[in-house]
Amino acid sequence: MIFSFEFRVLSCELRTRNSEPRRSTWRLFSIRSLVAVVFVLSTLHAPRSTLAVSLAPPEQFEAFDMPGDGGGSIGLSWQAAPFDGPTVRYQVYMADQAQGPFTRLAEFPADTHYKSDVDRPWWSWDRSRTHHFYQVKSTPDRRLESGRSYFFKVAVTDGMQTSEGSMQSAVPTPNLFNLAKVNNFLLMLLFSALVLFTIAQAKRHPAIFLRRIPGLDAVEEAIGRATEMGRPILYLTGSDDMSSLSTIAATVILGQVAKKTAAYDTQLQVPHRDPIVMAICQEIVKESYLEAGRPDAYRDDSNFFITNDQFSYTAAVNGIMLREKPAANFFMGFYYAEALLLAETGAGTGAIQIAGTDADLQLPFFITTCDYTLIGEELYAASAYLSREPILVGTLRGQDLGKAFLLLSMVIGTVLATIGGLVGTQAFVPLLQLFRDFK
Amino acid sequence: MAGKLLRMDRRVIFVLIALATLIPLLRPIGLPIRISPEVKQVYDYIESLPPGSVFLLSLDFDPASKPELYPMAVALLNHAFKRDLRVIGMTLWVTGTGMAEKVVSGIASEHGKRRGVDYTFLGYSPGGTNVIINMGQDLAAAFPTDHYGERTADLPVMRGVTSLRQVNYVVSLAAGTPGVESWYVYGKEKYGFELGGGVTAVIAPGLYPFLDTGQINGLIGGLRGAAEYEILVGLKGKAVAGMDAQSATHFIIIGLILLCNLFYFLTPRVGSRSVGRAQNRPGSPREAGR
Amino acid sequence: MILFLRRTFPLILTFLFGVAGALQYYIPHPVSEAALTEVSVWLRIILGFAMILGIASLCHVHYAKIRTRVAGWGYSLVVYLSMMITVVVGVWSRGQEEGTGFGWIYTYALLALQGTMFAMLGFFVASAAFRAFRARSKEAAVLLVAAILMMFGRVPLGEYLIPMAGPVAGWLLSVVNTAARRGILIGISLGGIAMSVKIIFGIERSYLGGRD
Missing domain, CATH: 1.20.5 (Single alpha-helices involved in coiled-coils or other helix-helix interfaces)
Incomplete structure (x- = not known):
């Protein structure tokens, strides 16, 4: 379009300069012919956007509620046109009523904003490049209310002419399920079912091999030593609250330790950072003493609250260690920077120290200062190891199978993604998306 | 002899560390500091925000972590105010409230910013991670008033900000939980804002997996990270000053480790190589004297 | 009835809230979001009341120590005094x-x-480093070398002496450390799901105080 306009001006100038001599007229004719031939040839190879093609209104224009959201968002899509290019631009308009007035929401080059640009999985989104896509969202200045109709138009312009498409309306609606997360949901169900299955299996066939965990073999030794020395045992459940898995594991192990201290008649001290954890541990210890047949030996104040402040708690526990010199210190659960302060002070008092944590950052500190350290998942395995209960052992088996599945998926996924990257194929994308997290 | 040195009184080590910290603080050398990409990413993101964007700084630490995280807060706030961002300060740690308020209002007044108009400090609200969920739904419900008793919804600085969805950038300066991970799991994952982190050196390595996956867009780790940010904003403060001391203590510890291994290998093999924890049993004479 | 209130009712509540909490992640509807907000508000209130439980325990333990004059009972007195002073001054200062x-x-x-x-x-x-960082085995030697490299490369002096130390430490952090941590994270997450499943289905009920 632009090119043809310039050509006309050029031919005009030529004619004006050479209007009189005949020879020149012939020459002028030749030049015109040459230029015309060049023009025709050049139009054959010119980009489509530079052609004098009239702009057609966007076709297959649709406005729809965006799937898998809480409302307040509308998607617009229309077919990509042959004239799409960087010089052509699309304009998106919106109105509250069909009669308007329409306000422009966005303008962008016609070779951008495709449906394939949207990061959604293949099972919930048509990731084709044949359609343009624009998402209208609520902003502080423009709220899209759920349940109300909004009206949209898309126009295409090249700066000289503008062509407007039909009007479409849509109602933003909140959805009940985010289909993009269905892979996550299915994996969750699969793993949950696997755990329940392995527990049931373990109940039927309880003889499941558990590898030796030296730290847990030492629990009995530590309690025995404390009994011999007539000193208490200090048990910490970590710094997290009851919603933390490591705290739950720590309380389960506490139950096993408490049974042994009840049997040996050794004093147990459990200082806490969280009042809810304290209340639960009181129940657990009480139950353990009951099960061990020593309810008389149970003391309600064996579990006590100090403070939920990190370093105030650390100072108080260190004080207990230095004053009462417990014969054994158990550091189970999740720890932060206080880990080394506690374990190093305990090492200084000469206590046997057994740590168990999934706080990987604190593991080096525990490993260097404690006699035995349960690393990561060993903490979760501890309760199964100590009690040998089929439920707990079955859970471990389920976790191991889940881990094997993930390991296999990671290896296959890495190989496929690498091949896909090297070859430049999208063939593996659908499979790989099954293991991706989508919002 | 080597065995004796291996059993050195730990107070000797404490004195060495104290000297290695004190001397460089009194007589700094000013060694050059390389800027790491993860710190630069936080800086670049703030640079890319247009004036008037909403920047939420959550100071999730207590006074114990002040030496590492306070300089980060100072540098970040200076940067945000220089860029004319709307700054919202808050904390999820009750014991950090006073300190957090002081740094937010202090840096704001240095830049001539008006409370309630250019910045606010929301203060502390109990509930830890639940506060983040509340803020994601309705910010004014989580903090009906700011730290100074003004209604949050009426503040000009909060114009157009009803929840975390309208916040452009959140940086959590954290010394533990609730902290950066909580802001990701309960905040960014659900409400879609961009998130950066600033943490103590001891927990920084744990956040690198989140950095690579884009769950956080940048990370300022420990005093070193704070020093790098100070250099980026052209404001050499306490973090830069502390880096020489950190260099010295690191080298003292490296020296101690090398020495202890030297002594360990010089110690006669029979029965004495295991001077470590294996013999540190309760009641042993050595333990009693330690 | 007591058994129902102590065992069955908490298990029903656990099941309902556990399942609802898990499903909430997949439901974008505003009702689901509102429910999450409501629960988070409850949690904040419960946490506030739980503090009373903690403070009561603290007072009880230290009162018992002072009353029986056990060794170090003076420290318990310090606890009481400092708590009282802080509360009184805090209220006075509004x-x-x-x-x-x-x-x-x-x-x-x-x-x-x-x-x-x-x-x-x-x-x-x-x-701790002086006492325990010894190359007793191959694994310990690896730990030792990694620790020295990290300490060397993360400070300006190390980078000044050997410019490559910084990038090497950075590589250790962002590649080796990240890989190891991801492995641990996967294990922890699986353990978390397994434990959650057990709690939701009432298989793990030690948090209620024993099993019956």
Whole structure:
């Protein structure tokens, strides 16, 4: 379009300069012919956007509620046109009523904003490049209310002419399920079912091999030593609250330790950072003493609250260690920077120290200062190891199978993604998306 | 002899560390500091925000972590105010409230910013991670008033900000939980804002997996990270000053480790190589004297 | 009836809230979001009340120590005194810190004491490293070398002496450390799901106090 306009001006100038001599007229004719031939040839190879093609209104224009959201968002899509290019631009308009007035929401080059640009999985989104896509969202200045109709138009312009498409309306609606997360949901169900299955299996066939965990073999030794020395045992459940898995594991192990201290008649001290954890541990210890047949030996104040402040708690526990010199210190659960302060002070008092944590950052500190350290998942395995209960052992088996599945998926996924990257194929994308997290 | 040195009184080590910290603080050398990409990413993101964007700084630490995280807060706030961002300060740690308020209002007044108009400090609200969920739904419900008793919804600085969805950038300066991970799991994952982190050196390595996956867009780790940010904003403060001391203590510890291994290998093999924890049993004479 | 209230009812509640909590992640509807907000508000209230439980325990334990004059009972007295003083001054100052007694306690007691505790970490790291960082085995030697490289490369002096030390330490952090941590994270997450499933289905009920 632009090119043809310039050509006309050029031919005009030529004619004006050479209007009189005949020879020149012939020459002028030749030049015109040459230029015309060049023009025709050049139009054959010119980009489509530079052609004098009239702009057609966007076709297959649709406005729809965006799937898998809480409302307040509308998607617009229309077919990509042959004239799409960087010089052509699309304009998106919106109105509250069909009669308007329409306000422009966005303008962008016609070779951008495709449906394939949207990061959604293949099972919930048509990731084709044949359609343009624009998402209208609520902003502080423009709220899209759920349940109300909004009206949209898309126009295409090249700066000289503008062509407007039909009007479409849509109602933003909140959805009940985010289909993009269905892979996550299915994996969750699969793993949950696997755990329940392995527990049931373990109940039927309880003889499941558990590898030796030296730290847990030492629990009995530590309690025995404390009994011999007539000193208490200090048990910490970590710094997290009851919603933390490591705290739950720590309380389960506490139950096993408490049974042994009840049997040996050794004093147990459990200082806490969280009042809810304290209340639960009181129940657990009480139950353990009951099960061990020593309810008389149970003391309600064996579990006590100090403070939920990190370093105030650390100072108080260190004080207990230095004053009462417990014969054994158990550091189970999740720890932060206080880990080394506690374990190093305990090492200084000469206590046997057994740590168990999934706080990987604190593991080096525990490993260097404690006699035995349960690393990561060993903490979760501890309760199964100590009690040998089929439920707990079955859970471990389920976790191991889940881990094997993930390991296999990671290896296959890495190989496929690498091949896909090297070859430049999208063939593996659908499979790989099954293991991706989508919002 | 080597065995004796291996059993050195730990107070000797404490004195060495104290000297290695004190001397460089009194007589700094000013060694050059390389800027790491993860710190630069936080800086670049703030640079890319247009004036008037909403920047939420959550100071999730207590006074114990002040030496590492306070300089980060100072540098970040200076940067945000220089860029004319709307700054919202808050904390999820009750014991950090006073300190957090002081740094937010202090840096704001240095830049001539008006409370309630250019910045606010929301203060502390109990509930830890639940506060983040509340803020994601309705910010004014989580903090009906700011730290100074003004209604949050009426503040000009909060114009157009009803929840975390309208916040452009959140940086959590954290010394533990609730902290950066909580802001990701309960905040960014659900409400879609961009998130950066600033943490103590001891927990920084744990956040690198989140950095690579884009769950956080940048990370300022420990005093070193704070020093790098100070250099980026052209404001050499306490973090830069502390880096020489950190260099010295690191080298003292490296020296101690090398020495202890030297002594360990010089110690006669029979029965004495295991001077470590294996013999540190309760009641042993050595333990009693330690 | 007592058994129902102590066992069955909490298990029903656990099941309902557990399943609802898990499903909430997949439901974007505003009702689901509102429910999450409501629960988070409840949690905040429960946490507030739980503090009363904690403070009662603290007072009880230290009162018992003072009453029976056990060794170190004086420290228990310090606990009571410092708690009382902080509460009284805090109420007197109406919770404000600027220029009040409460602010003074915060700045000159809490801040200083907490700073001291955290600073001790540096000293303890050094003494623990000296005592325990020995190349007793191949694994210990790897740990030792990695620790030295990290400490060398993360400070300006190390980078000044050997410019490559910084990038090497950075590589260790962002590649080796990240890979190891991801492995641990996967294990922890699976353990988390397994434990959650057990709790939701009432298989794990030790948190209720024993099993029956």
